[in-house]
Amino acid sequence: MPTASEIELKFPLESTGEIRQRLQNLGFVSGGEAFESNIVFDTPAGALKAGGRLLRLRRDRKIRLTWKEPHEDPALAGRYKARRESELELSDLETMRHIFQRMGYTLELVYEKYREHWVRSDGAVAELDRLPHIGRFLELEAEPGTLEEVAAALGLDTSAGLRENYMALFVSWCRKHGRNLTDMRFEDERE
Numbered sequence: 001m002p003t004a005s006e007i008e009l010k011f012p013l014e015s016t017g018e019i020r021q022r023l024q025n026l027g028f029v030s031g032g033e034a035f036e037s038n039i040v041f042d043t044p045a046g047a048l049k050a051g052g053r054l055l056r057l058r059r060d061r062k063i064r065l066t067w068k069e070p071h072e073d074p075a076l077a078g079r080y081k082a083r084r085e086s087e088l089e090l091s092d093l094e095t096m097r098h099i100f101q102r103m104g105y106t107l108e109l110v111y112e113k114y115r116e117h118w119v120r121s122d123g124a125v126a127e128l129d130r131l132p133h134i135g136r137f138l139e140l141e142a143e144p145g146t147l148e149e150v151a152a153a154l155g156l157d158t159s160a161g162l163r164e165n166y167m168a169l170f171v172s173w174c175r176k177h178g179r180n181l182t183d184m185r186f187e188d189e190r191e
Contacts, residue, residue, distance in 0.1 A: 006068070006085040007076060008141040009151070009161030016116075016128050019138055022154050023126050028118040033128075034060040036113050039097065040167065041105035048105075054083075054165075055105060057097060060115070063090045080144065081163040111166055111184035124150055131166055132186045134173050 013019060020030070041055045042048045048055055054068040068083045076082035090096055111131070118126040124142035131137070138154075140147050140161075151158045162169070170184045181188055 003084050003086045005071065005076075006083045006141060007071075007080045007144060007147060008082075008139055009080055009147065009158055009163065011138045011140070011151075011156050011161055013128075013136040013138055016136060016138075019128065019154065023118050026120065026150060026153055028120045028124070028126055031117040031119065033114055033116040036060040036115055038111050038113075040109045040111070041100050042107040042109075043104055044107050046107065055100070057090075057093055057100075059093055063093045063096075064088065065090050065096060076144065079158075080147070080161075081165070109167060109183060111170065112186055113166070122146060126150070129166075131170075132184050132189045133177075133179075133181075134166070134169050134184070137162075137166075 023030075037059045039057045041057070052070040054066070056066045056068075058064045058066060064087050066085060066087045068085050071077050071082035071084055073082065113132075114130040116128040118128070120126075122142075124146050125140070127137075127139040127141070129137045129139060138156075140150055140156075142150060148158055151161070164172075167184070170181075173179075174181050
């Protein structure tokens with residue numbers, strides 16, 4: 001896929017039952033839930049993160065390589081989490097991981113989640129995510145007008161939507177709870 005705009009907002013949820021019904025009523029169709037494991041790569045000095053870029057390998061039902069960079073439209077970036085994204089499917093995560101390590105991307109952060117993917121015929125996407133420690137979220141991704149329309153129909157205020165990525169939310173959670181964790185894994189919830 002060539003580079004595409006990614007315009008989204010996240011909303012914390014107490015539960016997902018009512019939101020599921022509302023999504024159905026709005027014409028969204030669920031593709032089911034899947035477990036995801038994500039590895040975010042960076043240089044030892046954190047050059048990618050410092051530049052607002054992300055290099056990630058994701059394994060769910062498929063293996064995908066994702067590159068994200070800042071969106072060139074500052075108006076979008078101020079109101080939404082707006083990025084440019086390129087993504088492709090791979091057949092071998094460990095070989096790609098080895099290549100990145102050899103290229104100097106040796107800083108790795110891992111985060112896991114369960115994601116239920118919902119899509120509507122106009123291309124709007126809703127993700128119901130459950131993450132260790134930080135809880136449940138609805139992530140809406142669409143063109144700005146559609147995102148606003150869907151959020152309003154769900155009873156959500158877009159001005160209260162979160163623009164941070166899950167790792168940033170996790171770092172804040174760790175600080176608040178005095179935890180010294182670098183990865184966001186379900187196994188660490190049991191400690």
